[in-house]
Amino acid sequence: MNRPYKRWRGSVNISEMYDEIVAVTENRPLTGGHFLLSLHSPRQAQATRPGQFAMVRLLDRSDVLLRRPMSIYDTKPAKPHGRKRRGAESPEVVQLLYKVVGRGTRLMSELKPGDSVGLLAPLGHGFFEEDYLSQARTADEVLHVAGGIGIAALLLAAKQLAKAGFRQRLFFGGRTKADLVGVEEFKPLVHGMALATEDGSRGRHGFVTRPLEEYLARHRNKKFLLMVCGPWAMLEATVGLAKQCGHACLVSLENRMGCGLGVCLGCSIRVHGEGHGAYERVCTEGPVFWAEKVAWEKESVPER
Numbered sequence: 001m002n003r004p005y006k007r008w009r010g011s012v013n014i015s016e017m018y019d020e021i022v023a024v025t026e027n028r029p030l031t032g033g034h035f036l037l038s039l040h041s042p043r044q045a046q047a048t049r050p051g052q053f054a055m056v057r058l059l060d061r062s063d064v065l066l067r068r069p070m071s072i073y074d075t076k077p078a079k080p081h082g083r084k085r086r087g088a089e090s091p092e093v094v095q096l097l098y099k100v101v102g103r104g105t106r107l108m109s110e111l112k113p114g115d116s117v118g119l120l121a122p123l124g125h126g127f128f129e130e131d132y133l134s135q136a137r138t139a140d141e142v143l144h145v146a147g148g149i150g151i152a153a154l155l156l157a158a159k160q161l162a163k164a165g166f167r168q169r170l171f172f173g174g175r176t177k178a179d180l181v182g183v184e185e186f187k188p189l190v191h192g193m194a195l196a197t198e199d200g201s202r203g204r205h206g207f208v209t210r211p212l213e214e215y216l217a218r219h220r221n222k223k224f225l226l227m228v229c230g231p232w233a234m235l236e237a238t239v240g241l242a243k244q245c246g247h248a249c250l251v252s253l254e255n256r257m258g259c260g261l262g263v264c265l266g267c268s269i270r271v272h273g274e275g276h277g278a279y280e281r282v283c284t285e286g287p288v289f290w291a292e293k294v295a296w297e298k299e300s301v302p303e304r
């Protein structure tokens, strides 16, 4: 049995990660080339905190050597077979919501129940649990802002906040209505949602930052915490709005990654600081950052 790798920040053990070979239990096609992949992995599911991610390795594929980073979308108890098993309520399944964009994700879409993949998880600091909860406590409402597949980074955080009784709202934009996957999962967690598509096929016509801007303008006297994940241009625009109105803002970044473990430095971003302090690794110091920490220059984040 694999032993967990313990990771430390200062003197605090922040999480345990496991490198496992896990079984696919479902790989459900959704709209717009999206899939929901369910993997049976009790230890990784139980160790996961909101905003963390996994590195997926396709086995026996020498043409896809690097693992692919994916947000951990959800964790679920295993489906009960017949009699209810003891402990069946604790999560045993890790779910990844992904979009087919290239060779790795295309091969992922061909996975069938019973196949295996390598899964290194959970990784990253997620949404700094205590830190963000203390900000959320002082806010009138938490605003989740998602662009396309960026929605995958936010569901677990929304679930945890809903459980703790926080008021939340979702702003979700995509190119077309087929990109708006996961809306049903958010419905019971939020007090309201604004959808937007660039082609006008669902919700407001245009970028999701427009309804967000209007909402912030209508509620100038309120205090919000924004949690944002999506393409770089959307992040920049959203962070600009949050700054203008003086709201706290957490961003989940999706830079290209090599190792996912803090070794290759391939995911480094510019942050406010000097010398070595001017760079941080998205895989280990992130993927979630306070917006004001990031130097918002044009970054190497691919458009999806």
Ligand SMILES: Cc1cc2nc3c(=O)[nH]c(=O)nc-3n(C[C@H](O)[C@H](O)[C@H](O)COP(=O)(O)OP(=O)(O)OC[C@H]3O[C@@H](n4cnc5c(N)ncnc54)[C@H](O)[C@@H]3O)c2cc1C
Residues within 6 Å of the ligand: 053, 066, 067, 068, 069, 070, 071, 072, 096, 097, 098, 099, 100, 101, 102, 103, 104, 105, 106, 149, 152, 153, 253, 254, 255, 256, 257, 287, 302, 304
């Ligand atoms: C922390 C994090 C969380 C992510 N969560 C999700 C998610 O929940 N769902 C989802 O669909 N996608 C997510 N992505 C993006 C996803 O990793 C890429 O879409 C995927 O790696 C593309 O692989 P490919 O082989 O299909 O594409 P290719 O373009 O053929 O990939 C070539 C190489 O570039 C890397 N790469 C390409 N695009 C990206 C990208 N946008 N981000 C990072 N690396 C990239 C690949 O890992 C691979 O090493 C996440 C990325 C990061 C960093």
Ligand code: FES
Residues within 6 Å of the ligand: 256, 257, 258, 259, 260, 261, 262, 263, 264, 265, 266, 267, 268, 281, 282, 283, 284
């Ligand atoms: S991906 Fe290698 S250091 Fe972050």
